[in-house]
Amino acid sequence: MKLPTPPALRTTVTNSPPRMKTVVRRLKFESELDLSFGEHVAERAYGQKLLSCIQCGTCSATCPLSHYMDYTPRKIIAMTREGFKDEVLNSLTIWLCASCYACTVQCPRQIHITDVMYALKREAIARGFYPARNPIPVLAKAFYERVRHDGRNTESRLLITLYLRTNPFKMLKEAMLGLHLFLTGRLSLKKEKIKGMKELRKMIDSVEPRKEAVPL
Amino acid sequence: MSYLYFPGCSLRSTGRPYEESILAVFRKLNIPLKELDDWNCCGATAYVSIDENRAFTLAARNLAIAERMQNNGNAGEDLMAPCSACYLVLEKTQHYMKTDEGVNTEVTAALRRGGFDYKGTTKVRHPLDILVNDIGIERIAKAVVRPMKGMKVACYYGCQVVRPFETFDHAAYPTTMDRLVTALGATAIDWPMKARCCGGSLTGTIQEAGLRLNRALLKEAEKRGANIILTCCPLCQHNLECYQKRINRRFGESIHIPVAYFTQFIGLALGIPRKELGIQRLFIPLKFADPPTKEAHAHA
Structure with a gap:
């Protein structure tokens, strides 16, 4: 579960003298961008409004998580629109979005920013664009499988799967919390399952899975 | 005044005191609650990160069951979802089924596959809304x-x-x-x-x-x-x-x-x-x- 630590969370400050760095071009030339990326995401996040963003930054200001992000929501929108596909899909921002919709209700252009973030998450998961042990896509996948299997989610089992797949040691760290929940009757290992599983699976399977691949 | 009740997965584990207190308060106020038949997970924020239309279908099954129950002797009963995530997912599904044609066609077709003929009449409510605006x-x-x-x-x-x-x-x-x-x-x-x-x-x-x-x-x-x-x-x-x-x-x-x-x-x-x-x-x-x-x- 090694996440790239965003600058805001870094607690140590290095005092070593600045060293000569290799010179890297930090901007991309237009030929290196994926120019259709913005259109593609806009289509999957309800309308072309994304493309009409005026870059006012209200989303970044209202976002309670923006100061932990590597790119603020405003930047993510600009980069998506301009076709910085790799940077956007590799960013921590899309995983930090907790879907609180603060940006969506404030946006003067009525861009569904939370839905844009969901679209980017789907894109990144479908294309395997995330740090190997990033717990959020792992959690999303485990959740998907569990609901596909039982129709309901059993929280305790979901969390055990999450820790086994990301960082088993974390389970030990969380053991006391789990025990406390168990003792207060708030955690049960009993599997929750629905009766109409067959019917539900038939319905879900009839929906064509979305092809998230960007035309390259 | 009575309601259909969608507990959601959380209220059966970490949110157990929430369910217990909701049932006790509604009992005290003489408002009958009826649990939704064989409800399934709403999909929360995780399912939609994998596949959106499937997530809508998952949530819509609950809306369709509620409508079926309304047609079978529970007329006019709104669906109460106490967990904020369930509440929003169900409401959002309802919203996009009404406003986005693509979502509507696909989800309605999927529901039909499961034997539901959903007309979109279910209303999703939060207990806070019900307690203040209905009960008063x-x-x-x-x-x-x-x-x-x-x-x-x-x-x-x-x-x-x-x-x-x-x-x-x-x-x-x-x-x-x-x-x-x-x-x-x-x-x-x-x-x-x-x-x-x-x-x-x-x-x-x-x-x-x-x-x-x-x-x-x-x-x-x-x-x-x-x-x-x-x-x-x-x-x-x-x-x-x-x-x-x-x-x-x-x-x-x-x-x-x-x-x-x-x-x-x-x-x-x-x-x-x-x-x-x-x-x-x-x-x-x-x-x-x-x-x-x-x-x-x-x-x-």
Whole structure:
């Protein structure tokens, strides 16, 4: 579960003298961008409004998580629109979005920013664009499988799967919390399952899975 | 007045005291609740990160079951979803089925596959909305036997119950719960964080960020003199209460503030025994003595 630590969370400050760095071009030339990326995401996040963003930054200001992000929501929108596909899909921002919709209700252009973030998450998961042990896509996948299997989610089992797949040691760290929940009757290992599983699976399977691949 | 009830997965585990207190309060107010037949998971925020139309289909099955129940002798009963995430997912599904043709065609077809002919009549409601706007603050205030005098309450709404649709309250500064607790005899403190995000599942995934969000909420409530935080979402309650100890350890704080469900608080004011409200399941015990009943007040 090694996440790239965003600058805001870094607690140590290095005092070593600045060293000569290799010179890297930090901007991309237009030929290196994926120019259709913005259109593609806009289509999957309800309308072309994304493309009409005026870059006012209200989303970044209202976002309670923006100061932990590597790119603020405003930047993510600009980069998506301009076709910085790799940077956007590799960013921590899309995983930090907790879907609180603060940006969506404030946006003067009525861009569904939370839905844009969901679209980017789907894109990144479908294309395997995330740090190997990033717990959020792992959690999303485990959740998907569990609901596909039982129709309901059993929280305790979901969390055990999450820790086994990301960082088993974390389970030990969380053991006391789990025990406390168990003792207060708030955690049960009993599997929750629905009766109409067959019917539900038939319905879900009839929906064509979305092809998230960007035309390259 | 009666309602269909969608518990959701959380209310069967970490949110158990929420379910217990909702059932107890509605029983006390003589409002029948009927659990939705064979309900399934709403999909929460995780399912939609994998596949959107499938997520809508998953949620829509519940809406369709509710409609079927309405047609079979439960006419006019709204679907009550107490967990904020369930509430929003069901509401959002309903919204996109009405406004987006692509979603509507695909989901309706999938529902038909499962034998549902969904017309889109189900209305999704949150218990806070029902208690204040249907049952009414006056009726609840009349039923109060133990006015919660002296309690300073920070009403915490979280995000998804008011955003993005603002169905029954303001997106940034909601007041429904404040009016409700005032009617119970308590004081609702004014604080700007009432609809700020608690981070949801971030406490389990990117914990460093999740803890910081909750720390800000707890510190602000404490600073403004609250002696209890009330929530209307199982995830908010879990984050603010169960991680309080860890927040203190991690950031060197000494926060100690109980976090309960608003329905538990109503239950106490209505004189329902603590055990029926699941108060014993809270990590941080509600230590205050039950306030005296109205009669005792009158004698004194």
